[in-house]
Amino acid sequence: MATYDKVRAKKSLGQHFLHDEGIARKITEGLLLDKTGNQVLEIGPGMGVLTKYLVEITNLQLKVIEIDRDSVAYLKRHFALLDGKIIEGDFLKEDLDSVFSGTFSIIGNFPYNISSQIFFRVLEQRNRVEQVVCMLQKEVADRIASRHGNKTYGILSVLLQTFYNIENLFKVPPGVFTPPPKVMSAVIRLVRNDRKQLGCDEKLFVTVVKTGFNQRRKTLRNALKNLTLSSDVAALPVMDKRAEQLSVEDFIQLTQVIEKSRAVQHGV
Missing domain, CATH: 3.40.50.150 (Vaccinia Virus protein VP39)
Known part of the structure; x- marks a missing residue:
């Protein structure tokens, strides 16, 4: 060549x-x-x-x-x-x-x-x-x-x-x-991998992940503050952690909890 x-x-x-x-x-x-x-x-x-x-x-x-x-x-x-x-x-x-x-x-x-x-x-x-x-x-x-x-x-x-x-x-x-x-x-x-469904709203999952890491030095309670979490969700022990401490499964479970809380708030 x-x-x-x-x-x-x-x-x-x-x-x-x-x-x-x-x-x-x-x-x-x-x-x-x-x-x-x-x-x-x-x-x-x-x-x-x-x-x-x-x-x-x-x-x-x-x-x-x-x-x-x-x-x-x-x-x-x-x-x-x-x-x-x-x-x-x-x-x-x-x-x-x-x-x-x-x-x-x-x-x-x-x-x-x-x-x-x-x-x-x-x-x-x-x-x-x-x-x-x-x-x-x-x-x-x-x-x-x-x-x-x-x-x-x-x-x-x-x-x-x-x-x-x-x-x-x-x-x-x-x-x-x-x-x-x-x-x-x-x-x-x-x-x-074999995962087909998240078991939660995917857009909300992505939002939770991105928002958590956008202020990664803060606890999730503070980092996710703009998502207007209910007092019950905000009081969860996981909210004392930072985003980098959560596994994929942890993020999925947290999103599921937030989604259920929002459904209750809106009477769904």
Whole structure:
């Protein structure tokens, strides 16, 4: 491959191209295809460092989505097997019903500047996205996989762990990228768990989680004050805790209590 044919990383797109082939193969091997279907969507393939290993997997139904025109042109020149399978677009806005019917998995080296947004989109599509294997900023990966009681535990930790089993796979140093980022990276795997229903209003659950962590140094009694809690709910022992001390199940139970209290208040 001639040097002039390479795609230049664009800072505006948060691009850092992985050039370590060993790590690229290891990332693709993180897909648990024996436990899921064979439809896979790669987000942000760039110059195809993961793609070249994905196309080698037998019976894999692969599609890639790339927002960068230069990268799209590069992929079309170098990956004949992707003919008709390259989507030039934004994963955050793309109609995923037109990409795959049924369930699928996601893989990719996520741009650091939009990784959280990608995960919120995954949550919206959780009944279709069976698993995610991705590389992202280590700090965000640690936050997502963090358990309650840790300082890194937060909104994304709770919301993703509600519906996915999360595993931190391995760390990736800056030197294997062009250009090298200023931070460490990590690869994580999310696999959809068996939870179908929360047993409470989902919007209220998300509100309770986000509001609790927005003032994470305060007790829940003070952090959730704007939710106009009844005196009975406000007096519960759990309200003496901070958001980071509650597990996913604790947040679900708290939301259930708040929901029931509101129903009584409104005579439902």
